[in-house]
Amino acid sequence: MTTTEAHGKTRTAADVIAAESAHVLQVYRRNQVVLERGRGCRLFAADGRSFLDFLSGIGVAALGHGHPGLAAAIGAQALELIHTSNLFFHPLQGQVATRLSDLSGLPRAFFCNSGAEAIEACLKFARRYWRAQGAQDRTRFVALEHGFHGRTMGSLSVTWDDHYRAPFAPLVPEVTFVPNDDPAALAAAVGDKTAAIIAEPIQGEGGVRPLSARMAAAINETCGRTGTLLIADEVQCGLGRTGRPFHFSALGLKPDLMSIGKALGAGVPIGAALFSERVAAAAAFGDHGSTYGGNLLACRAALVFLEELVDGGLMKHVEQVGRHAEKQLRALAAAHPEIREVRGAGLMWGLDLDRPAAPVVEAALAKGLLINRTAETVIRLLPPYVISEAEIDEGVALLDAALTAATGKPQS
Numbered sequence: 001m002t003t004t005e006a007h008g009k010t011r012t013a014a015d016v017i018a019a020e021s022a023h024v025l026q027v028y029r030r031n032q033v034v035l036e037r038g039r040g041c042r043l044f045a046a047d048g049r050s051f052l053d054f055l056s057g058i059g060v061a062a063l064g065h066g067h068p069g070l071a072a073a074i075g076a077q078a079l080e081l082i083h084t085s086n087l088f089f090h091p092l093q094g095q096v097a098t099r100l101s102d103l104s105g106l107p108r109a110f111f112c113n114s115g116a117e118a119i120e121a122c123l124k125f126a127r128r129y130w131r132a133q134g135a136q137d138r139t140r141f142v143a144l145e146h147g148f149h150g151r152t153m154g155s156l157s158v159t160w161d162d163h164y165r166a167p168f169a170p171l172v173p174e175v176t177f178v179p180n181d182d183p184a185a186l187a188a189a190v191g192d193k194t195a196a197i198i199a200e201p202i203q204g205e206g207g208v209r210p211l212s213a214r215m216a217a218a219i220n221e222t223c224g225r226t227g228t229l230l231i232a233d234e235v236q237c238g239l240g241r242t243g244r245p246f247h248f249s250a251l252g253l254k255p256d257l258m259s260i261g262k263a264l265g266a267g268v269p270i271g272a273a274l275f276s277e278r279v280a281a282a283a284a285f286g287d288h289g290s291t292y293g294g295n296l297l298a299c300r301a302a303l304v305f306l307e308e309l310v311d312g313g314l315m316k317h318v319e320q321v322g323r324h325a326e327k328q329l330r331a332l333a334a335a336h337p338e339i340r341e342v343r344g345a346g347l348m349w350g351l352d353l354d355r356p357a358a359p360v361v362e363a364a365l366a367k368g369l370l371i372n373r374t375a376e377t378v379i380r381l382l383p384p385y386v387i388s389e390a391e392i393d394e395g396v397a398l399l400d401a402a403l404t405a406a407t408g409k410p411q412s
């Protein structure tokens with residue numbers, strides 16, 4: 001086993017794992033890999049293994065690893081100024097907000113540090129909006145089955161899977177879940193006490209399930225008819241992941257609030273809630289806040305990411321390489337009958353198996369490919385946006401071999 005230097009002390013990967021198991025809260029069932037270094041779409045472990053990254057830290061490392069432009073920018077920013085608190089102005093929040101407004105059509109941003117915090121802000125300001133209209137009792141939320149919005153009390157309350165919710169009940173009351181492709185159930189659930197509907201344009205953790213065109217139309221119709229606000233959760237599927245700025249536009253959705261995170265800082269934690277002018281108009285000084293939210297380091301990273309995405313042509317690249325990925329994954333599915341469905345867009349894909357996906361994920365790891373499982377039977381792929389067609393081919397070949405190894409089927 002190779003070693004790693006930390007605080008002047010030589011540590012083996014086994015030491016790292018032992019220290020964690022003694023002192024870190026045991027809520028993550030981690031793979032037995034200590035990742036130390038990354039370059040582009042490759043990750044390198046303490047024991048000498050290397051991996052092709054088809055997961056980007058769950059949709060975060062959009063620029064890949066060890067990106068020189070990002071590293072230089074955050075290094076320079078760290079020497080200049082990292083943090084001021086939101087008691088003062090600094091030059092970068094307005095720049096990031098302007099870029100996000102141009103991309104989303106939602107003119108105002110609140111900066112925070114994670115996707116769940118972005119959801120909290122959306123939930124709070126949906127209620128705040130109705131309170132400002134004098135509708136004090138318009139406080140309820142309608143969410144979709146298979147939806148995932150985070151682990152804080154508010155975001156957990158609109159997250160569907162009982163496995164995440166049950167240990168922490170009671171949660172925020174008056175949330176109704178409807179099947180994610182049932183327009184009639186949606187129409188029936190939304191009433192004059194509903195503040196907002198919350199939906200992911202493509203459900204991520206719930207199994208990479210794109211919202212159907214008819215459900216999107218039903219959301220629009222219901223919001224239009226009742227005045228209910230729409231919160232689009234673009235934390236996982238937004239910010240270029242599907243080859244367009246945000247995926248709500250592919251479905252014709254008209255959100256008043258939107259949550260983003262993950263790719264925004266390309267690895268530096270930052271999230272944001274975006275608001276239409278009418279929702280933003282309900283906000284007053286002191287209504288909400290975050291000590292770290294939108295600090296200079298995080299905003300610098302977001303500016304580098306957004307510049308690469310828009311001016312650097314990365315979104316176009318995702319669209320192109322995403323088409324290639326889709327073709328290769330559909331060919332893979334044709335050769336593997338255990339793949340029931342290929343779902344997704346751009347560089348966000350789920351392969352739904354007719355069996356548990358965990359053994360395939362394990363086999364892929366052994367072969368040098370990082371992927372993960374979600375919703376028991378779904379293999380999820382979220383590679384860095386900078387991935388090349390050749391790397392897609394390499395990863396799909398490794399996945400082919402992993403499927404064969406895990407399912408016992410002879411290679412096609």
Ligand SMILES: Cc1ncc(COP(=O)(O)O)c(C=O)c1O
Nearest residue numbers: 114115116148149150204235236
């Ligand atoms: C759609 C969606 N919303 C919200 C979240 C929560 O984000 P975070 O883990 O940054 O709090 C996630 C995380 O996976 C997500 O996929």
